[in-house]
Amino acid sequence: MRYCIFLILTFMCLHLQGQNIKGTVTDDKGIPVPDVAVSDGINIVKTNANGQYAMQSDKHRGTIFVISPSGYTVPLKKEGLQADFWRHFKLPADKTEEINFTLIPQDQSCYNVMFTTDIHLNNFPPQDDLRRFHEFVMPVVKEIATENAKEGIPMYTFHLGDMSTDAHWYEQDFNLDSAYYKLIAEGFPGPLYNITGNHDNDPNIIGKNVDFRAEWHYRKLFGPTYYSMNIGSDHWIMMDDIIYVNTPFRKKRRPAGTDKPRVRGKRDFVIGFTQDEMNWLKKDLEAMPDGMTVRFCTHASLLFEYPEGKGTQLKSNAQLDSLITLLSRYDGKVHAYTGHTHRLQFARNDIFPQIEDLMLPAVSGNVWGTGHQQMIGIDASNAGVIIGHFAGKTATYDYKTFLYGKKPMRLYDMNSVMNYYRTDSVTLARLDTIKVRTDYRRGYDNMVYANIWEWRPDDIVKMYENGRELEVKKVNQGDPLIFVGIVLNVNTLIKPQYLTCHHLFAAQAHTAQSPVTIKVFDRNGKLRFEEQMQRPKPFSLDME
Template identity: 30%
Template sequence: MKQLTKYIVLLLAGLVSGSAGCSDAKPAAVGKPGKMVTDVYIAPSMPVYAGEKLRVLGAGFAEGDELLLRGSGTEFSAPVEAVTESYACFTVPGGITSDGYSLVLRRGADEQLLAYTKLRPAPDWTLVPDREGATVKGVVYCGLKPLAGVRVSDGVVTVTTDENGYYWLPSEKYHGYVFITLPSGYEPYTEDTTVPAFWASLAGPQAVCEQHNFELVEADNERHTMLVATDLHLANRPSATGDLTQFGDGFLTETKAFIAAQQRQQPVYTLMLGDMTWDEFWYSNLYGLSNYKTTMAGYPSLLFHVMGNHDNDPYRVGDFAGETMYKSVFGPTYYSMNIGRVHYIVLDNTVYINDNGAEGTIGSRNYKRYVTEMQLEWLRDDLAAVGDKSMPVMVGFHCQSMNNYNATFANKPTFNPSSGTGDLIACFDGFSRVIFLSGHTHYNAHIPYSPTLEEHNVAAVCETWWWAGKLSGVNVCKDGAPAGYAVYEADGTDLKWYYKGVGHDRDKQFLSYDMNSVKAFYKPEVVELLSQWPSRAKDGQGDDYFDVEPNTVFINVWNYDPEWTISVTENGRPLEVTRVWHRDPLHTICFDYPRLKAGLAVVADWESLRHSHMFSVRASEPGTTLRIEVTDRFGRTSSEVMRRPKDFTTDMK
């Protein structure tokens, strides 16, 4: 094949600018204080070859500048070319070998370190010819093999690669990126797991055709594990909640160990369902999306992201402007991939409004919840390309589309407008197995919609915004579920899953409460304090369990769905198990009560809430022993011999 000229944009490892919230990503100066070039974008690794034209994004380049590539005992020099206000180009020098290089700007006697990247020689392929109407072109390949039939999209228009692995995209560059749908059996070639290289930033003018290639590697992922986590709300608040420490000691430590052990058997991937950061603190605490990316550096599995409402820029008004920072760091806000025989789709269902936002001013951060028509059009086209409608489809988005937290446990649409839920569901007509994955609520809910479609609303990694862990040492969500994540195991088209509480054994799937002990905690002074929470003021006046009969036992089955079974016996006698709509006691003593006792503000969204996975039995007397057995839909059983009276404490098991 003839030589391939790639037109590579150097992507961002972290946004380098003087804006608050991203300061830890600033480049260091070499030989001179200050910066000659700012707002630099660079990828941590890329294939290159001698004579290739590379574009470096940055403000401040000047004619006559020189770029130095300093490797292990080697140094290459290249003059900058085609200088503009936002980028400059240079030609890759001959003799480049696989190595890590410091990219240094030299201007006269002054130098500035711009970034560090790893370069490696690319295959010597033919130039992708221009094609009339195409503004983006490129190749998808694995080693020396071009890959045909791979879908390539800009989020509006989608094409497929030809027999040479080439694609031509008539893009108007609306979103500013191009991405591929990963074909089964492949992964992106990437050394930065936090930003898998299935996408590339578009930096050229709309009318100029630019080239972006995608290098893949083979992966045996017919059997694989997908970790699904959500709502990290990292904000760098050491004196308030110690969120980064709690996150590092808990979720990060546990999942890194899990992945290291599991990957000896099969690949592991991770999907974050949004709210990785907390927009309110981007600028005041200097912790934004690029800082989160730094926190996750070196994570041992490919990490895919969903955009949450708190991942919008609080200074920007409107959905498109609010997404700009996210797109620069993590790329597409909606995309798809085939891993093994499962089709994964990511959507963005937070439509950001942010009334009164402005440069230097945080707006209202308000938004609506639905999937835009532009996404739905792309989604319909994506699903039409799935040839096997029996292939499981897993769809990740941030805000839940349905809710069953009501007295009858009925499914109710939650998009606004509510018709948006139906519009989304209609796209999946004809598919036999569809699972929606959502976060946002900070509780667990399994919501069966039809025999072919269900939603799994996953509880939060940050539990109650890290406050329960801070106040009591127990990380518990609003529904009493432990802070945690979901684990999905795929074997071909067969799927199994479970909820994993951070710090808990895999088999721990419920918690039981002797309500005699719980009710004893509700002394008058406790009830009076709890009545400050808004929903309690009109629901029991602070006494959550005024209507609970003596000798009642509650069982909170965190990941319950209708195919689970719950069996309780007292001295061998079966007790009737009833599903009830009630609050979880543990969250009350780990968060609601100690927060008010400490004189901290009432935040209505953080209050314990009635949920859909609490169950009740009535024992014959206070001191009897119960045997509780809970079995999930896959036949896995969790059990407890409950000796009563059972203490009600923050460290109860």
């Protein structure tokens, strides 16, 4: 028996010695934690009974990370914001290095996630983004963190890409480093888990293997571009679905000595996953404990926001089919959380019914493009953050706007909208020069519109005029505030079709004066929220 134990221990030592990365995973008291997954983005290994792991890595991706198990969190990095789950390699692949990780036990029977995305800090004076972030965004996220701390429930902050704006990295001397350290200086709440967006790539990088090379700044700050962790009953997968292309501009090279870093390409990209990612994802799911709910985060959405659309935004339908096969076998659904669209939508699609894609609202609204006081996305939803509440197999969501608190919708008296479009001099001038998808100058007499950004596909919307139910129709067109709030305000070149709102509802009232009540019910007939609009209701750029 002793000889068998000796052989086993000898084999384990030889195995650990034969690899170029080794280390130990312990808790905060130094006790080894067994069966914990560790990965370099290609390989996944698990710790033994002594908390030890070892792997042979080509170190190509530059980092190694621990996949924290349920019931554990990780410390914060020394700057006090990021979750400390990853390390940079310090030695070349022909050298062995020891990298250890620490886990902290945590009750995760229930926990919260504050979802943020598309902060787009850029220090661009016309957008006044740094002031507005400080005055409008930070008080709200700090309040959320404070309220959560009083409840004594763990809270994590997920940011799903585009913390910076690549077009301004060199123009404004404000890159991803600048944006990240601005968050730290402002006291942004952690622990932060981040993924990369299309605007977090270096636009000065062009040529071969540009997708990987242009991520250098991101990897320096945030480590792996794809990874996972277990929290409570959930297995969270954070993936990079931006394949950066950055097609070079067709310009002659500058004279020698003047070729300073700058935007050298079109900053274009395709939405999809590299083969390395797909291979890693399969290994990650194989290593995942049984009984977990898989939750999948990317920057760009998996679906188009409109149900009658082409289906997926991914370049390859076959790749999405593979994702669905991998992810939906656990509970029949793909629970996706995405950014990029700068709209709030609980998206579903008839072509891919297994996917539930929660398109998260951008912190920046439409990249801070709605004037100095207003903050709306391209669907005219009020900018804000979603707070997810997770307990066992259940998940619920709250939405809090930066300017108006918990506000689920905006109501329009279309008589006032038509009057504004017909009489405002700036609007009239631009209507004559810009082709808009919806011209609200005429044809909407006595109509009522409701932009319900917290609407979900199973919800039922009803409107009443003096107690009399009106016929309600869902209309896919631009929100009335979008054109005057975004297109006019910043002289943007956004194409009108991108401004379509897919949670806009209309009803024909009988008079111009009577109040109208809007009620939203869930699929079981339970009232979710309601609001009464007194008419006439003014229409203006700064309306809530």
